[in-house]
Amino acid sequence: xxxxxxxxxxxxxxxxxxxxxxxxxxxxxxxxxxxxxxxxxxxxxxxxxxxxxxxxxxxxxxxxxxxxxxxxxxxxxxxxxxxxxxxxxxxxxxxxxxxxxxxxx
Amino acid sequence: xxxxxxxxxxxxxxxxxxxxxxxxxxxxxxxxxxxxxxxxxxxxxxxxxxxxxxxxxxxxxxxxxxxxxxxxxxxxxxxxxxxxxxxxxxxxxxxxxxxxx
Amino acid sequence: xxxxxxxxxxxxxxxxxxxxxxxxxxxxxxxxxxxxxxxxxxxxxxxxxxxxxxxxxxxxxxxxxxxxxxxxxxxxxxxxxxxxxxxxxxxxxxxxxxxxxxxxxxxxxxxxxxxxxxxxxxxxxxxxxxxxxxxxxxxxxxxxxxxxxxxxxxxxxxxxxxxxxxxxxxxxxxxxxxxxxxxxxxxxxxxxxxxxx
Numbered sequence: 001x002x003x004x005x006x007x008x009x010x011x012x013x014x015x016x017x018x019x020x021x022x023x024x025x026x027x028x029x030x031x032x033x034x035x036x037x038x039x040x041x042x043x044x045x046x047x048x049x050x051x052x053x054x055x056x057x058x059x060x061x062x063x064x065x066x067x068x069x070x071x072x073x074x075x076x077x078x079x080x081x082x083x084x085x086x087x088x089x090x091x092x093x094x095x096x097x098x099x100x101x102x103x104x105x
Numbered sequence: 106x107x108x109x110x111x112x113x114x115x116x117x118x119x120x121x122x123x124x125x126x127x128x129x130x131x132x133x134x135x136x137x138x139x140x141x142x143x144x145x146x147x148x149x150x151x152x153x154x155x156x157x158x159x160x161x162x163x164x165x166x167x168x169x170x171x172x173x174x175x176x177x178x179x180x181x182x183x184x185x186x187x188x189x190x191x192x193x194x195x196x197x198x199x200x201x202x203x204x205x206x
Numbered sequence: 207x208x209x210x211x212x213x214x215x216x217x218x219x220x221x222x223x224x225x226x227x228x229x230x231x232x233x234x235x236x237x238x239x240x241x242x243x244x245x246x247x248x249x250x251x252x253x254x255x256x257x258x259x260x261x262x263x264x265x266x267x268x269x270x271x272x273x274x275x276x277x278x279x280x281x282x283x284x285x286x287x288x289x290x291x292x293x294x295x296x297x298x299x300x301x302x303x304x305x306x307x308x309x310x311x312x313x314x315x316x317x318x319x320x321x322x323x324x325x326x327x328x329x330x331x332x333x334x335x336x337x338x339x340x341x342x343x344x345x346x347x348x349x350x351x352x353x354x355x356x357x358x359x360x361x362x363x364x365x366x367x368x369x370x371x372x373x374x375x376x377x378x379x380x381x382x383x384x385x386x387x388x389x390x391x392x393x394x395x396x397x398x399x400x401x402x403x
Contacts, residue, residue, distance in 0.1 A: 004276065005292045028108045032156040034362045036309050037109045038116040038336065050292070053364045060152035062186070071363055073294075078356075082116065087340045090355040096363035115309030115360065119333035122345050126323035131245070132223050137321070138244035139227060142236050155311055171312070171327055173219040180226050189229050197225040 003051035009068035011052035012099065020046045021105040022074060024097060032060035035101045039093075043105045044076035047094055055098065070099040111163040133172040140179055149182050157181040248321070253391035255286050256318040256368055259295075260394065261386035264373040270297075277368065281318065288317045296359060297370040298399075303350050304369045305343065305396030307335035308361040315366040319391055326395065336360055346397040369396040376402045 001017050016022060026041035034056050049072055054065025078091040085091070129137075143149045157178035161169070169177065183189050230236045259281050263270035273280040277293030293315060296304040308314065309332050314322040325331055335342050339358045343350055350356055359367045371393045377385060392398035 004294070005278070030107065032152055032159065033110075033113075034310060036115045036336075036360060036362060037113045038309075039360075050294075050363075050365055056152045056155075056363065059150045060156040062150075062153065071365075073365070082337055086338060087356065088352045091339070091357075092355065093336055093358050093360065095360045096365055098363065113310060114329060114333045116337040117333045119330040122325055122328065122330045122334070122342055124323075124325050124346065125328070126325065129321055132220050134245045134248055135227060135241055136223050137248060138241045139230065139236060141244055141248075142240055146235075148235065158311070167329065169219070171324070173217075176219050176222050176226065180222055183226070183230075188233070188235065189226070193229060194225060197229050198221055201225050201228070202221055 001049045003049045003070075005051035007051050007053065007068060009052055009054060010066055011068035012070060014049050014052070014070040015099060016046045016049070016070075016072060016102065016104075018046050018048060022046060022072075022102040023105040024074070025101050025103060031057050033057060035097055036095065039076065039081065039095055039097075040101075042076055042081050044074040044095075047073040047075040050096060053098075055100070071096055072099065072102070073097075074102070110159055111166050112159045129172070133170075136172045136176045136179065140175060143179070143183075148188065149179070149186070153182045153185075154178045157185075251317055251320050253319045253394065254386070255281075256315070256391070256394045257386040257389035258382075259284060259286065259318070259368075260370055260389045261382045263295075263370055264377075264385055265382055270370070273370065286318065288315075291315060291317050292365050293318070293368060294359075294365045295368050295370050296357065298372045298396075300354070300372070302355050302357060303396065304357045304359065304367075305335065305339060306359050306361060306367045306369065307332060309333070309336055310362055313361040313366060315368050318368060319394060323391075343397060346392070348398060368394050370394075371400050374400050374402045 001014055021043060023043045024035060024040050049070065052068035052070050055069045058065040073094050074097050076093045078085045078087060078093055079089050081093060144151060158174050161174065184191060231238055259273060262284060263273050269280060273295050274297055277295040278288055278291055281288050281293060298304055312322055312327040314326060336358055339356050340350060361367055388400045390398055393400050
């Protein structure tokens with residue numbers, strides 16, 4: 001799948017396509033993490049492939065974060081994320097998530 | 106306590122959003138400027154800055170203003186990288202504080 | 207949320223700013239001129255830059271499509287240099303309302319909209335916007351009908367977001383400058399919509 005933003009880092013291959021159902025890994029390691037706690041364990045759909053970027057978890061520790069990690073925008077249904085969500089079933093949340101936090105759902 | 110970072114607050118209960126804003130002071134803008142210059146020069150990464158902001162004690166995280174957090178984090182990052190030392194900083198702070206009296 | 211910037215004349219953090227800056231200058235890592243030039247450049251980055259892109263998209267459909275496809279490249283066409291920014295523009299339609307938040311810190315398209323306002327960085331906004339966006343928008347005076355889908359974008363990584371609001375009715379014969387003047391910062395974050403008059 002073509003990324004929205006091309007980068008020239010040595011990068012891992014993108015494993016997911018637009019529309020794929022993915023689950024965010026449910027785990028809570030230490031370190032600097034850009035996957036919000038509230039979304040871990042939830043299932044969403046790939047909205048787009050943003051491009052490959054150095055892994056922030058590594059950059060924060062002064063390493064180069066390479067190979068770059070594919071980054072996706074994942075769309076989640078609000079009602080699935082928050083069972084008590086107040087609003088129509090069509091409302092969604094979109095979050096950027098790196099590939100190593102995602103698995104096929 | 107450590108399972109969920111204090112900064113990682115999405116979805117937690119909180120109060121009404123007050124549409125507050127203020128015009129940033131010169132010293133706040135200089136902190137921002139230093140961050141941009143040091144990032145541009147490859148001396149720091151934004152991820153290190155974020156990590157050091159996240160490492161603030163929860164009370165400090167909630168109480169400090171945006172740029173107070175930034176200067177704390179920037180200073181911490183430069184100490185970790187050995188760009189400055191604690192002793193240099195301490196002596197400089199004494200000197201500057203003395204000057205202002 | 208106390209984030210108002212009411213400071214003592216010379217706080218501990220101001221002392222740290224002065225001290226750190228002087229140390230970096232002494233070490234030849236930054237210069238006062240470079241810091242001052244950066245402050246001046248920052249003052250030039252105001253939400254008017256974003257408004258300009260929105261107004262162009264309203265009058266030029268081909269530009270609108272390029273803006274949605276690659277916000278960074280499209281803004282550069284307008285002479286807005288935003289080299290490092292990966293700009294994703296999300297479009298409001300009669301069926302969809304978009305709004306932006308950063309729950310983990312306060313990511314924001316600063317080169318287009320300036321330094322984010324205090325409320326954007328507040329615990330209340332960051333905590334609640336992803337879970338009860340309709341209630342939060344109502345606090346800003348914005349009621350979104352249930353027939354309209356709300357898309358909340360949590361800006362967690364390398365992208366930065368700007369909302370392309372809908373052009374209000376009654377502006378059909380307006381020129382770009384007049385249109386740009388009604389595009390508020392808040393409408394590009396998604397907590398307001400542009401209004402005529």
